[in-house]
Structures are given as structure tokens and as C-alpha cells.
Amino acid sequence: QSVLAQPPSASGTPGQRVTISCSGSRFNIGSHEVYWYQQLPGTAPILLIYNDNQRPSGVPDRFSGSRSGASASLAISGLQSEDEADYFCAAWDASLSGVVFGGGTKLTVL
């Protein structure tokens, strides 16, 4: 049982916009920035979004993040086949004094 809750799966067709939610508590998302990671099959995770809504250099602007209260979301617009991957949210948790992750959302491009 992960501290942050994500839907296990999401899907969309090429060109569509999809969103992935991440729900936490006042100890994590409610008081700390949210980060999103993309994990392509068989590879290490990479940082996709930092500080709720910032993109590292090289990440397409099709990816965007937002946070409100104790929830956050990742939006992917103009969905492409290469976006098929697992997506994880993460935040610092003050009650655990550590990093907590969501269980991950497997995105399928139909």
C-alpha cells in the first residue's frame, strides 16, 4: 500500500490528452512539492516534472504538472506512442521524514 494514491492504469489514443492523479495528505503533498517520474519498460526512472510544474531541460512541453491541496496531477497532451510507460508521483513526507512514492500508473497508448 503506497502512501500516495495513483490509479493503476490510464489510456488514450494518439493526440489525446490524458491526466494522471496523485492523492496524498497534509504531511506530504499538502505541504511539499510534487515530483513526477517516467519509467520506460526495462529502464531506470527519469525525472519528468519537479517542483509541482517545472520541466527539466529536454522534457517536451506536452508534459505538465499541477498541485492543489493534498492532490496533484500530471497531464500529457498530444499523446504519442513513445509516452507508453509507468508514471510515478513522489513527495517528501514530514511524518515519515522520507520520500514517498505513488504506486505508479501504467499508461497505454491505444
Added chain:
Amino acid sequence: EVQLVQSGAEVKKPGESLRISCKGSGYDFTIFWISWVRQMPGKGLEWLGRIDPSDSYTTYSPSFQGRVTISTDNSISTAYLQWSSLKASDTAIYYCARRGDAHLDYWGQGTPVTVSS
């Protein structure tokens, strides 16, 4: 270019000890914390703990406290994750990542660990 390069796959028996490594390059190794993250087969990511290479201060997730030990050798810019007595449930891929908070900006390629009798 910042890189974290991890040691290779390991196959061990229950009760054996193990140390895996993560070598940093392309930046001042002592400035950034190193975190370790576990991914069990087909599962999500779990944060094990972190170390500040500048003073070897470590913190662990309550779930892993006492089960693993994190250390560094700054002379070779390398962080370590070690077990004194492995269990089958330690079978997973272990990643090192730069930084000690949720902003894990660079990741190693992962070290698969298999524990089986």
C-alpha cells in the same frame, strides 16, 4: 555530464551478505546527497534512505531501518548499499539517485539483486 554508474547484477543465497555500489561522475560528489530506491519485481518504487557524502550523515525509511546500511567512499566518489543477511524478499532492482529529497534528478541504471536458495 552527470552520471551514476552502478555495479552489476548479483545472485545470492539467503543469509549471505552483499554490498552494491554507485559511482558518481561529472559533478562534485560531496555536494549532493545520494538516495537508494527499491523496485520489487513488477512493483512500484520505494525509498530506502539517503546519505550526505560530506559528513556521512544517513537517514532511513522506517521500513528499512536496520535492514540495510548506506555508506560512501568519497575518495572514489562511490556510494554503497549493503545487507548483512539477505532474505528472498530482498529480490529487487536497486537504484541509486542523486539528492536526498523527492527531487531525484539523476538515476543509476539499477542493480538487479536475486536472492534464492
